[in-house]
Amino acid sequence: MLKRFFLASLMVLSVAPAAWAQGQWPDKPVKFILSQPAGSGPDNVARLLGERLGKPWGQSVVIENKPGGQNTIGAQAAAKAPADGHSFYFATTAALVTNSYLFKQLPYDPQKDFVPVTFIARSPFGILVRADSPVRSVEDLIARSREMGGQFTLGNEGARTFGGMIARLFNARAKASANLIAYASNGASVQDLLGGHVQAIVADVASTAALVKQGRLRLLAVTAARPVPGFETVPRLADLLPGLDLVGWFALVAPTGTPQAVIDRVSQDVSMALSDPEIVQRMATLGPIAEPGWKPEQLGTFLREEHARWGSLAKEIGVLPE
Structure with a gap:
């Protein structure tokens, strides 16, 4: 009896990724958490994407604004969100990188609490x-x-x-x-x-x-x-001023522990949406420059490089974390 139980458990675990990949996700609304208020640049882009993604997903994309604390309130909420594939953090440069060099203590860990999904746009x-x-x-x-x-x-x-x-x-x-x-x-x-x-x-x-x-x-x-x-x-x-290339960006990350199959699906679907000429045109009117095609591992490399770059820039201007 016990042997059959373990065999059944193994079968469930082996089937789970395939089930995610076969479109049984999402089975409830998907949430994009933001650290900015409604009407802000990131919010406008997130709503534009959410509107487009809700159709292929068959579920609404809910934009949850949690501004304040210089991105820390929204980032903390996203870090603590369930890693069930239905919560994502629509993050900015500050939340994932520069805050690390501005604050001695953060209520979240930018590098440990999130896993990369895809790049969205440069701002x-x-x-x-x-x-x-x-x-x-x-x-x-x-x-x-x-x-x-x-x-x-x-x-x-x-x-x-x-x-x-x-x-x-x-x-x-x-x-x-x-x-x-x-x-x-x-x-x-x-x-x-x-x-x-x-x-x-x-x-x-x-x-x-x-x-x-x-x-x-x-x-x-x-x-x-x-x-x-x-x-x-x-x-x-x-x-x-040669070498001065300071561009903000938006990226989608997920709470650590989110199923990889969901991350891959969302990364692919977001890239497809960002490649749509209509979305590109509408985003251009908002200001950010869409960059489709980023895979999770590419975003991971980019984030590591950004941490190294901003660590150096912080030293250059004498910024000390408080």
């Missing part, structure tokens, strides 16, 4: 001023910051955020003297720029593209080394 940042600003170029901004010292203000989403790190690196490498003003969010910095309370900001292109196209903000430069679709004529910081 370039930019340096922006009001459309009526006398600052017409990055060179002009650098010169004015030196002349004015602490009187020239450069806003960002927070000292210990990806945007804040970009602002510090820009100041250091350009030998600028901008007074870095930290905000609680990109949205708050944008509103203060529009209101004339700061003279320039560092913000992601996705959240500011509409205001640039409306003629309310001027994009002086992008932080990507490659041209940004829709803003091909905008100067790149890398042309002025």
Whole structure:
């Protein structure tokens, strides 16, 4: 009797991966957990993908926003989510990489609590001023910051955020003297720029593209080394400051222990969605640049390389974890 029980157990274990692969997943709504609020750049992209993926999966994709704590609230929630193949973390650079160099203690482990699924998109940042600003170029901004010292203000989403790190690196490498003003969010910095309370900001292109196209903000430069679709004529910081390629990104990861067959299926389906011309076009209007075709192991290698790169950059500007 006992022997038959063990044989039956082994059969169930051997059949389980095949069952996942044969489409018995998902059997309930799939959850994408985000560390950003509704209406943010990552949220817009996640909802666009969720809308497309819900059709082949036969289940709705629920977007669960858990903003706050500089990504730690959402990341912790995702790390503790059931590893049953129905919960994923729609993560950003800050959550998976740069937070490791900004905080002495995190309520989650970026490298141990998650397994890679697939890359989603790159999200370039930019340096922006009001459309009526006398600052017409990055060179002009650098010169004015030196002349004015602490009187020239450069806003960002927070000292210990990806945007804040970009602002510090820009100041250091350009030998600028901008007074870095930290905000609680990109949205708050944008509103203060529009209101004339700061003279320039560092913000992601996705959240500011509409205001640039409306003629309310001027994009002086992008932080990507490659041209940004829709803003091909905008100067790149890398042309002025060689090697400065600071691009945010979105990636999908899952709680450690999630079945590999599900991870492979989701990775494949997301890549197919990102290859759809309609999705590419719609995403381009939001700002991020889709990058389909990433396998889980490729994302794993990329994350390790990003940790090494940002560890070096953190030392360069003297960032100490707090």
